[in-house]
Amino acid sequence: RKEVEQDPGPFNVPEGATVAFNCTYSNSASQSFFWYRQDCRKEPKLLMSVYSSGNEDGRFTAQLNRASQYISLLIRDSKLSDSATYLCVVIASGSARQLTFGSGTQLTVLP
Amino acid sequence: DAEITQSPRHKITETGRQVTLACHQTWNHNNMFWYRQDLGHGLRLIHYSYGVQDTNKGEVSDGYSVSRSNTEDLPLTLESAASSQTSVYFCASSDTRREETQYFGPGTRLLVL
Numbered sequence: 631r632k633e634v635e636q637d638p639g640p641f642n643v644p645e646g647a648t649v650a651f652n653c654t655y656s657n658s659a660s661q662s663f664f665w666y667r668q669d670c671r672k673e674p675k676l677l678m679s680v681y682s683s684g685n686e687d688g689r690f691t692a693q694l695n696r697a698s699q700y701i702s703l704l705i706r707d708s709k710l711s712d713s714a715t716y717l718c719v720v721i722a723s724g725s726a727r728q729l730t731f732g733s734g735t736q737l738t739v740l741p
Numbered sequence: 742d743a744e745i746t747q748s749p750r751h752k753i754t755e756t757g758r759q760v761t762l763a764c765h766q767t768w769n770h771n772n773m774f775w776y777r778q779d780l781g782h783g784l785r786l787i788h789y790s791y792g793v794q795d796t797n798k799g800e801v802s803d804g805y806s807v808s809r810s811n812t813e814d815l816p817l818t819l820e821s822a823a824s825s826q827t828s829v830y831f832c833a834s835s836d837t838r839r840e841e842t843q844y845f846g847p848g849t850r851l852l853v854l
Contacts, residue, residue: 671848672847673831673845673847673848674831676842679841717783728799729841731776731784731785732783733781733783
């Protein structure tokens with residue numbers, strides 16, 4: 631079983647739609663969680679951290695469910711520029727410098 | 742502006758040849774990482790370094806080596822390239838004060854024939 635699992639998609643949604651991605655992690659000792667974004671043929675970049683209480687950054691909302699070991703990313707009012715692959719990232723306890731990446735979920739926002 | 746660069750951006754080589762991919766960062770970060778990205782696998786850690794003269798093996802280190810002689814550079818060497826090493830390679834760095842945020846280079850696309 632992979633440490634971090636994501637639905638690869640692709641998710642094709644119309645502009646203005648709300649879309650949600652989930653990610654599950656296998657190590658219950660994982661301590662930190664993030665979403666990275668990767669544009670086609672580009673490098674990954676940090677999108678946002680995921681806190682236990684949930685957090686929001688504009689149209690993006692990230693939530694963590696430790697009991698079920700999953701994190702989610704909600705994008706409201708999708709824009710064409712949101713088209714990218716979204717990578718779920720986990721840091722296991724005791725390895726603060728090492729990130730474990732999911733395979734990514736591909737999103738295409740259609741005009 | 743500080744940045745992280747990789748060279749070459751594209752490389753074609755033959756099986757059995759030694760290949761070195763360069764990574765250079767001007768962030769003055771202590772932590773540096775090499776990943777490979779393949780379809781269906783996501784990013785997998787090859788080697789990493791927490792400072793000069795420090796190197797460590799990652800999840801998929803077989804067939805690869807790194808050296809860290811200064812803060813700015815972490816070259817990745819494929820000792821004897823194999824077709825299974827055809828991939829996109831990303832270098833990354835992070836600050837010890839914000840280790841959860843890694844800054845990635847633009848990537849090197851390597852094709853081993």
